[in-house]
Amino acid sequence: MANYKKNAYKYATIVAMGGFVFGLDAALISGTINFITEEFSLTELELGTAVSAPAWGVLLALIFVGYAVNKIGRKKALQISAAVYLISALGSAFAPNYWTLVAARFLGGLAFSSISMASMYIGEIAPPKWRGKLVTMIQINIVVGLSAAYFLNYLIQGLANSGAEWVSALGIDTNTWRWMLGSEILFALVWFGLLFLIPRSPAWLAFKGRIEEAKNTLRKVVSETEVTRLISEMQETMRAGGSDHSTWAQLKEIFSKPMRITFIIAMTLAIAQQSTGINAILFYAPTVFEQLGMGTDAAFAQAVWIGVISVIFTILGLLAVDKLGRRPMIIGGMVWIIISLGICFYGFNNATYSISEESVTELNEIPDVERLNVLVGKSYGSDIEFKEALSKTLGATDSKAYSSALLQKAANIDGILILIGILSFIAAFQSTIGPVMWVLFSEIFPISNRGIAIPFFTLVTSMTSSMIQTFFPWQLENLGISSTLLFYASTVAVGLVILFIYLKETKNMTIEEVQLVLAPKKK
Numbered sequence: 231m232a233n234y235k236k237n238a239y240k241y242a243t244i245v246a247m248g249g250f251v252f253g254l255d256a257a258l259i260s261g262t263i264n265f266i267t268e269e270f271s272l273t274e275l276e277l278g279t280a281v282s283a284p285a286w287g288v289l290l291a292l293i294f295v296g297y298a299v300n301k302i303g304r305k306k307a308l309q310i311s312a313a314v315y316l317i318s319a320l321g322s323a324f325a326p327n328y329w330t331l332v333a334a335r336f337l338g339g340l341a342f343s344s345i346s347m348a349s350m351y352i353g354e355i356a357p358p359k360w361r362g363k364l365v366t367m368i369q370i371n372i373v374v375g376l377s378a379a380y381f382l383n384y385l386i387q388g389l390a391n392s393g394a395e396w397v398s399a400l401g402i403d404t405n406t407w408r409w410m411l412g413s414e415i416l417f418a419l420v421w422f423g424l425l426f427l428i429p430r431s432p433a434w435l436a437f438k439g440r441i442e443e444a445k446n447t448l449r450k451v452v453s454e455t456e457v458t459r460l461i462s463e464m465q466e467t468m469r470a471g472g473s474d475h476s477t478w479a480q481l482k483e484i485f486s487k488p489m490r491i492t493f494i495i496a497m498t499l500a501i502a503q504q505s506t507g508i509n510a511i512l513f514y515a516p517t518v519f520e521q522l523g524m525g526t527d528a529a530f531a532q533a534v535w536i537g538v539i540s541v542i543f544t545i546l547g548l549l550a551v552d553k554l555g556r557r558p559m560i561i562g563g564m565v566w567i568i569i570s571l572g573i574c575f576y577g578f579n580n581a582t583y584s585i586s587e588e589s590v591t592e593l594n595e596i597p598d599v600e601r602l603n604v605l606v607g608k609s610y611g612s613d614i615e616f617k618e619a620l621s622k623t624l625g626a627t628d629s630k631a632y633s634s635a636l637l638q639k640a641a642n643i644d645g646i647l648i649l650i651g652i653l654s655f656i657a658a659f660q661s662t663i664g665p666v667m668w669v670l671f672s673e674i675f676p677i678s679n680r681g682i683a684i685p686f687f688t689l690v691t692s693m694t695s696s697m698i699q700t701f702f703p704w705q706l707e708n709l710g711i712s713s714t715l716l717f718y719a720s721t722v723a724v725g726l727v728i729l730f731i732y733l734k735e736t737k738n739m740t741i742e743e744v745q746l747v748l749a750p751k752k753k
Contacts, residue, residue: 238360238451241428242352245308246367247421248344251315253375254382254414255284255338256509261383262407268631269407270328274703281703283332285509285696287339292689295343296480296682304351304431311344312422316415323412345372346671346688350680353672354433355451358740362551365672366544369665373544377537382413384534433677436464463742467677480682488749492674494732495748496687499560499667502725504694506567507718508659510702511536511652539653540660547661555737556666563662564726570658571719573651578712581643583616584609589639596624596632614710616640667691673736676745 259281267277298307314337321334348368356364389397390406402409432451435444441461448457484493551559585605593599601623610616620629620636629636675683705714736744 232453234449234451234453238355238357238364241355241451242364242367244421244424244428245348245351246364246371247424248308248311248348249368249371250375250378251312251414251418251421252342252345253372253377254379254417255315255319255341255375257376257379258383258410258414259335260379261387261410264634265407266328266331270331272328274707275700276328278700278703280328280332280335282696282699283335284339284342285692285699287336288342288692289339289689289696291340291343292346292685292692295347296685299347299350299434299685300437300681303434304347304354305425305428308344308347308351309422309425311341311347312418312425314338314341315344315418316422319412319414319418323408323415325408342692343685343688345668346684349668349672350684351428351431353680353741354431355429355447356672357452357456358743359552359738361673362556362669362737363548365669366548366551366665368668369660370541370544370548372664373537373540373660377534377541380534380537383410386410386413432460433464434681436461437468437677437681441465460740463740464677467742467745480679481686483679484683484686490749491732491734492748494728495674495734496671496683497690498725498728498732499663499670500687500690501694502564502722502729503663503667504691504698505718505721505725506655506659506663507571507698507702507715508656508664509695510698510714510718511655535653536656539656543657543661544665547665550661551666551669552737555735556670557733557735559662559666560670560733561726561730563658563666564722564729566658566662567655568719568722568726570651570655571715571722573654574648575712575715575719577644577648577651578613578710578715581613581641581712582609582611583613583637583640584642585636585640593632593635593639595635596628612710612712613637613706614708617707670736673739673741673744674748675741677741680741 263277263281266272266280270276272280295307298310318334318338318341321337322331325331325334345368349365352365352368353361386402386406386409390403393403397403400409429447429450430443432444432447435441435447444464445457445461448460452460483489547559584607585602587603587606590599590602590606593602596602605619605623608619610619616637617629617633620633623629624632671684671687702714705717709717734747736747739747
């Protein structure tokens with residue numbers, strides 16, 4: 231392999247490692263939910279706020295990231311993000327109270343903007359025929375990070391219950407959730423160091439008029455014969471975008487008539503990707519599996535399977551994106567997601583919940599467990615009805631504290647069908663719309679506004695994600711899991727119709743060629 235090819239892969243791999251830290255940061259919280267709920271006596275909305283705090287933090291960051299990547303460059307902005315991840319991980323692990331935890335996680339959310347910057351950077355150094363694979367490396371790193379988070383949570387949970395003396399000496403059994411969140415520290419530090427090895431983006435250098443430096447960077451990642459042509463295309467695209475490169479001018483261009491199709495595609499993808507409910511499933515994985523009637527330990531183990539499926543199907547997506555193309559993978563993936571969510575809806579919608587006398591006897595860890603005798607022999611047609619009955623019988627505090635054990639004993643549910651539906655949903659997302667959205671974001675915007683456009687539409691994605699995460703516990707409590715999943719499937723269906731009409735194929739095109747497909751040239 232030629233040196234420039236090795237360099238392209240090396241730089242893309244280093245930048246894509248930010249996806250690993252992102253996945254780790256995002257999913258470690260899933261293992262702490264019961265611990266922090268008990269320690270800080272949280273309501274559903276307070277729990278949702280703690281889990282979704284990074285998603286709200288990224289909203290603030292994305293307002294400024296477009297300006298930052300244009301002002302100081304993609305490389306420096308990525309280095310700042312890595313430093314913020316490190317500070318956030320330390321703050322979360324040592325948080326003395328609930329609001330400090332929320333603040334530390336909110337700070338970590340500022341670094342979540344690194345995903346849009348990574349997509350931007352890799353799209354700018356990658357040769358067109360490799361762009362799909364190299365940008366998809368971000369998603370692979372995200373799901374590997376998610377998988378690592380589930381594994382680390384499972385490992386730490388197991389150690390905490392082992393009774394080993396060294397575990398007690400380190401406080402793993404008494405500070406379990408702090409060890410879970412603190413496991414991110416080393417990875418954030420390593421990524422921060424590696425970012426010093428990458429060059430500045432050639433597109434940013436060209437944007438700043440530093441043409442010779444841009445040529446030198448391009449020589450590191452493409453063959454010498456391609457350098458002059460690529461620089462000429464960059465300059466032509468910038469001339470087409472006008473001489474005013476201010477933030478306001480770039481925003482106006484995003485909303486302009488020539489970019490109408492690009493805007494519709496990007497906005498629909500940004501909303502539909504997160505409206506699948508993927509982050510609700512990933513970040514609350516043990517909680518979701520508890521709804522199947524599994525115990526807490528079993529739920530942690532099943533959550534590991536989400537990580538395994540995520541890694542396998544993201545790799546398959548990487549192998550397919552430059553062969554099948556962007557449009558078939560997005561359209562087919564959304565159909566697959568709707569079917570998978572439909573399977574889950576059917577399984578949960580047909581579940582019943584009932585407590586037997588034998589179950590009451592076995593639930594001896596519940597104080598005054600005989601209170602449950604009034605529910606013996608009664609059958610409830612949904613998790614909402616069952617939880618309402620438990621709350622009236624045991625009180626809100628005890629019903630919440632022992633919900634996992636109660637659901638495990640009471641659920642009469644087709645767990646295999648629902649498990650297949652959930653894993654199918656994860657496979658569909660991670661192999662299609664999950665990574666391919668970032669591929670499209672890296673190539674559908676011209677150089678003249680991509681520094682603002684990619685963060686802008688990532689902001690839309692993050693806003694959608696934050697709403698989904700914040701209200702998921704409330705939806706579970708008030709709507710039930712079947713209605714929540716049906717809501718997700720319905721929103722994806724709307725996005726599917728829009729993208730079926732407007733989405734164009736862009737594989738193997740330069741960023742400049744994509745503009746000719748999506749927008750007419752200025753006369």
